[in-house]
Amino acid sequence: MKIFIVCAHPEPKSFNHAMANLAVEVLGERGHEVRVSDLYAMGFNPVGGRWEFKTLPDLDYFEYMSAQGFAARRGEITADVAAEHEKLLWCDLLILQFPMWWFGMPAILKGWVDRVMSNGTAYSGEMSYETGGFRGRRASVSMTTSVASGYYEVGGRGGYMAHLLWPINNGTLRYCGFDVLPFFVADGIGDVDEETHRRYLEDYRAHLIGLETAEPFFFHMAEDYDDELRLKPGVTAQTEMQNPELLLKKASGA
Amino acid sequence: MKIFIVCAHPEPKSFNHAMANLAVEVLGERGHEVRVSDLYAMGFNPVGGRWEFKTLPDLDYFEYMSAQGFAARRGEITADVAAEHEKLLWCDLLILQFPMWWFGMPAILKGWVDRVMSNGTAYSGEMSYETGGFRGRRASVSMTTSVASGYYEVGGRGGYMAHLLWPINNGTLRYCGFDVLPFFVADGIGDVDEETHRRYLEDYRAHLIGLETAEPFFFHMAEDYDDELRLKPGVTAQTEMQNPELLLKKASGA
Secondary structure (H helix, E strand, C coil): CEEEEEECCCCCCCHHHHHHHHHHHHHHHCCCEEEEEEHHHHCCCCCCCHHHCCCCCCCCCCCHHHHHHHHHHHCCCCHHHHHHHHHHHHCCEEEEEEECECCECCHHHHHHHHHHCCECCCECCCCCHHHCCCCCCEEEEEEECCCCHHHHCCCECCCCHHHHHHHHHHHHHHCCCCEECCCEEECCCCCCCHHHHHHHHHHHHHHHHHHCCCCCCCCCCHHHECCCCEECCCCCCCCCCCCHHHHHHHHCCC | CEEEEEECCCCCCCHHHHHHHHHHHHHHHCCCEEEEEEHHHHCCCCCCCHHHCCCCCCCCCCCHHHHHHHHHHHCCCCHHHHHHHHHHHHCCEEEEEEECECCECCHHHHHHHHHHCCECCCECCCCCHHHCCCCCCEEEEEEECCCCHHHHCCCECCCCHHHHHHHHHHHHHHCCCCEECCCEEECCCCCCCHHHHHHHHHHHHHHHHHHCCCCCCCCCCHHHECCCCEECCCCCCCCCCCCHHHHHHHHCCC
């Protein structure tokens, strides 16, 4: 396999970097090729905007998706984004490695998504979800949090982790065509002891090896939706996010 | 009232700016004071990191929350963040105005949150949720999306809008002490006609006036949670996010 890791943490000695380094080591040992984009080290600019484009479809009104699609058609995608596209189109598996900040990605990674998951390459009017630009590839989230795991249950104060990751898993990765694999979360990373750090890394090693054969999450396909993009009346929702009864089972421990 | 609008869109002629401009006009007419941070116009740097800090609690290991807390205690918060703190501490009502990009905030606004909602000012070990740094203030999300509203229902392909906004409403605004008011969403903004734009702005005008007296969303208080931050066994979850039965009712239109 060819594996592309995008890492977004400002401290090279961080646990996030330890996870990324472990992935390079473990996956390399198993004969996979691995490339890494370390966004802080690269000084990646996350602010999507007019500065990225030589020309625009409408010079008087900047509309980001149109500008991206226009640049893609003209082969004028800015160099830093084109380099990320090359890695995405090269890889079989994408790993997003980041600390959960404010229940989502740090801005540098959110802006990598805004800029790199671009119209004309990652998706278009004709390419989304199962027909997205990166279809046939797999992706997985690897994350640290700063709170213990009870916080991220259905009745937790932070909210259910799979809800918190749905915008990334369904709305971003799946939207761009990836098959989405199980995520790995190391909770309360600033508060746990060295022994727990070691255990997390052991668990992560097993998780990484498991990604070779992991089953992707189920998502409904276009045919299950009506013209307004709601599940058709005859279709029973099979994701926890779209079916509160599945959540109820989860909440009751069934 | 004193109202602080944070607007995050790269095009000054955008519908997001039209909404922000309307808010300035309507709220001004009603005798309120309004200030605006237009993040693209300000060139706000959203990348939280070491560059923000003159000194660090540990020069060998950059940990963002500790660095923020240390700077706050020493009165050494970087000028652009301190300016935003001043506006947040001045205001009675915060409005976040942005286009939903990838089911969340554009990176420039996500990074405004990462940097400005900082440890020592917005929250701390002793200040969070109902005791958060901005307690006593109110906040509301104003947003555009690029898809029609069916997409954002419980059985919609994008996922239920209140789920998508929970990381902002509960995880960010409430965490920092705000009372969170109803949100306003203008869906499918690139696809709808001029007449719909006009209707959205009329609806938004009524929404803005309604914010003067709107009831905040309910959130459970600290006393409802156990030591692991799960709702206590005797407490019935009263938010849709934490109680799938409420979602089931919503999904069935009850």
